[in-house]
Amino acid sequence: MADKSSGQIDTVMREERLFPPSAEFVAKADIDSMAAYETLWNEAEADPEAFWGKLAAELHWFKPFETVLEWDEPFAKWFVGGQTNVSYNCLDAHLGTERENKTAILWEGEPGDERSFTYKELHAEVCKFANVLKTLGIGRGDVVSIYMPMVPELAIAMLACTRIGAVHSVIFAGFSAAAIADRNGDASAKLQLTSDAAWRRGKQLPLKATIDEALAKSPSVEKCVVLRRVGNDVTMQEGRDFWWHELMAEASADCPAEPLDSETPLFILYTSGSTGKPKGIMHTTAGYNLFAKKTFEWVFDHRDSDIFWCTADCGWITGHSYIVYGPLSAGATVVMYEGAPNHPDEGRFWQIVEKYKVTIFYTAPTAIRAFIKWGDQFPERSDLSSLRLLGTVGEGINPAAWMWYHRTIGGERCPIVDTWWQTETGGIMMSPLPAAVPTKPGSCTKPIPGVVPAIVDDDGNPVAANRGGMLCIAKPWPGMLRGIWGDEERYREQYWSTVPGMFLTGDNARCDDDSYYWIMGRIDDVINVSGHRLSTIEVESALVSHPHVAECAAVGRPHELKGEAISVFVTVKDVEPSDELRDELKAHVRKEIGALAVPDDIRFTAALPKTRSGKIMRRLLRDIASGNTEVGDTSTLEDYSVLAKLRGEEE
Ligand code: PRX
Numbered sequence: 001m002a003d004k005s006s007g008q009i010d011t012v013m014r015e016e017r018l019f020p021p022s023a024e025f026v027a028k029a030d031i032d033s034m035a036a037y038e039t040l041w042n043e044a045e046a047d048p049e050a051f052w053g054k055l056a057a058e059l060h061w062f063k064p065f066e067t068v069l070e071w072d073e074p075f076a077k078w079f080v081g082g083q084t085n086v087s088y089n090c091l092d093a094h095l096g097t098e099r100e101n102k103t104a105i106l107w108e109g110e111p112g113d114e115r116s117f118t119y120k121e122l123h124a125e126v127c128k129f130a131n132v133l134k135t136l137g138i139g140r141g142d143v144v145s146i147y148m149p150m151v152p153e154l155a156i157a158m159l160a161c162t163r164i165g166a167v168h169s170v171i172f173a174g175f176s177a178a179a180i181a182d183r184n185g186d187a188s189a190k191l192q193l194t195s196d197a198a199w200r201r202g203k204q205l206p207l208k209a210t211i212d213e214a215l216a217k218s219p220s221v222e223k224c225v226v227l228r229r230v231g232n233d234v235t236m237q238e239g240r241d242f243w244w245h246e247l248m249a250e251a252s253a254d255c256p257a258e259p260l261d262s263e264t265p266l267f268i269l270y271t272s273g274s275t276g277k278p279k280g281i282m283h284t285t286a287g288y289n290l291f292a293k294k295t296f297e298w299v300f301d302h303r304d305s306d307i308f309w310c311t312a313d314c315g316w317i318t319g320h321s322y323i324v325y326g327p328l329s330a331g332a333t334v335v336m337y338e339g340a341p342n343h344p345d346e347g348r349f350w351q352i353v354e355k356y357k358v359t360i361f362y363t364a365p366t367a368i369r370a371f372i373k374w375g376d377q378f379p380e381r382s383d384l385s386s387l388r389l390l391g392t393v394g395e396g397i398n399p400a401a402w403m404w405y406h407r408t409i410g411g412e413r414c415p416i417v418d419t420w421w422q423t424e425t426g427g428i429m430m431s432p433l434p435a436a437v438p439t440k441p442g443s444c445t446k447p448i449p450g451v452v453p454a455i456v457d458d459d460g461n462p463v464a465a466n467r468g469g470m471l472c473i474a475k476p477w478p479g480m481l482r483g484i485w486g487d488e489e490r491y492r493e494q495y496w497s498t499v500p501g502m503f504l505t506g507d508n509a510r511c512d513d514d515s516y517y518w519i520m521g522r523i524d525d526v527i528n529v530s531g532h533r534l535s536t537i538e539v540e541s542a543l544v545s546h547p548h549v550a551e552c553a554a555v556g557r558p559h560e561l562k563g564e565a566i567s568v569f570v571t572v573k574d575v576e577p578s579d580e581l582r583d584e585l586k587a588h589v590r591k592e593i594g595a596l597a598v599p600d601d602i603r604f605t606a607a608l609p610k611t612r613s614g615k616i617m618r619r620l621l622r623d624i625a626s627g628n629t630e631v632g633d634t635s636t637l638e639d640y641s642v643l644a645k646l647r648g649e650e651e
Helices: 023-029 034-046 048-058 086-090 121-136 152-164 175-189 207-215 245-252 285-299 319-327 349-358 367-376 399-409 488-496 536-544 577-594 618-625 640-650
Strands: 068-074 074-078 103-108 114-118 141-148 167-170 189-195 198-199 204-205 222-229 240-245 264-273 278-282 307-310 332-335 360-363 389-393 417-420 453-456 469-473 501-512 515-520 524-529 532-535 548-558 563-572 603-604
Touching: 034 048, 034 285, 048 068, 048 285, 074 278, 074 285, 086 141, 086 152, 086 285, 086 319, 103 349, 114 121, 121 152, 121 245, 121 469, 121 618, 141 152, 141 207, 152 167, 152 264, 152 319, 175 207, 175 264, 175 577, 189 417, 204 417, 222 245, 240 245, 264 285, 264 349, 278 285, 285 319, 307 319, 307 515, 319 332, 332 349, 349 501, 367 563, 399 417, 399 469, 399 603, 417 548, 453 501, 488 501, 515 524, 524 548, 524 563, 532 536, 536 548, 536 563, 536 618, 536 640, 563 577, 618 640
Parallel strands: 103 332, 141 167, 141 189, 167 264, 189 222, 222 240, 307 332, 307 360, 360 389, 389 417, 563 603
Antiparallel strands: 068 074, 103 114, 198 204, 264 278, 453 469, 469 501, 501 515, 524 532, 548 563
């Protein structure tokens, strides 16, 4: 039973409340008891190949596969010998069925404009744009870089690529020209897709201007297609730049999906790792498609009448898997919203829930913390009674925020699925199946069928219940990344070299006495700012490229809304520290990476605390940045006066 009497418990370790789903929710669900979940999980664990092989019948096969899995660690090939097409599974598969005229995408622009597409209409648009891609010389294996706002054309572009075997690389529209050029270069992108601008909180973000700057440094990109979204003036370069609407006006809507081998690269998505260079995580066709579809159906208990809204951006993995590929291959209706949650005011999301009668709402804890801060008057203004299931993703949710979500948004009737996964995993790895697994606020509960987690110590041995350790995945799964684009060595080293035979997730976790999993944060220098992964080293690399930065260290510190904020310690050269320099450094990071990486605080210091062997003592800086007066172990600190000075600045 839900315990409403206790105060808010912030310590995850002490969280003991258990929230079973309501009888009404359970009555309508497919996987409707812990026993049903366990049967499924055990079946998958006992014979993963039989399990996934059977489910794969839900995809369309131009040619059936011969082998479910070829595992040559660390390289997996799923559904070998088979041919399918993700765009076919998302669109054509529904044509000629009762879903043909079902709404696939309900889109709302930030200014309030609306568009919707049935599966049939979406299919026609995707076919047309796939033909546009072909006329621009794009074919199998070519990389298409996409830098667009959250408009239907973004999903159309992704699906059009998959239709003809091109590989997309979606770059979140908050990244800078330098970051785009970097990614375009790494991927050898051939074509750029963008829009004139994007709407953000009523202002125009000049995407095309940013792309012009990026393309000047992207020699592999030959052409660029520009969608007119906002209507601002843009410069079109003759021979290189084309208007989306002009190309579409000429395009035929006849473009059969190409049969593609199961392991055909589907997309690259860049994410931060523990070095300064972002990694191009590569996913392939059949395994990813099946995993996105099944996890969507299981975790969100999807039924045909649902209106599903995932508030992520397609620039991140969540948008790939749970706005586009998972829901569309399951024949769902998705809401897609272009803009900010606080435009024109802080009630926008709730107005959208009411207007479209959203039944499943999937968002990030950082957004939930913002909603809490903005106040209950906003959700109270809207009718949220259509909601039946809530979800979270991207970072851990603290129990107090979980309780608020449960009460204020879910009206105490909606289960909450706290979904743990990563860009690398392709889809949700741990989450309650909502009608089967009672939830505990702050825990992502249990693994999805087919996912076998392990928590191990530094020697690779399993740890006991309630002990923290490195979270690994012990068996291959269909949605797993197939590599880091162009860097096999880094793939082996990063994920497969620490614990023999296991995929290293980079997170710490513990498992409690009920076999519920609790994520405890990263083991590396990756921080989680507003649900987005950033490497502190990336921020440092950007900063040291500034002529007045001698040395710097970036660390994460707790932040009320963002989860973690970026705190930077800088030693300068040739100039005196000043507020102007601080602003200049922030602008420099914005230019090098993008707004999402701009440090929250920059502290100038004469020296950085180092060990006798010269390593920067990040843990100590983290303590200082968090305002802890009790700093941890300093026994290896070389120069104690540095610490005193840093602490002095703190006061
Ligand atoms: O640290 C974990 C955290 O986000 C990381 C993955 O980030 P990214 O690849 O950007 O994908 C985010 C969306 C899937 C993980 O290594 N993380 C993600 N979900 C959770 C989480 N931490 C705790 N609880 C979660 N539910």
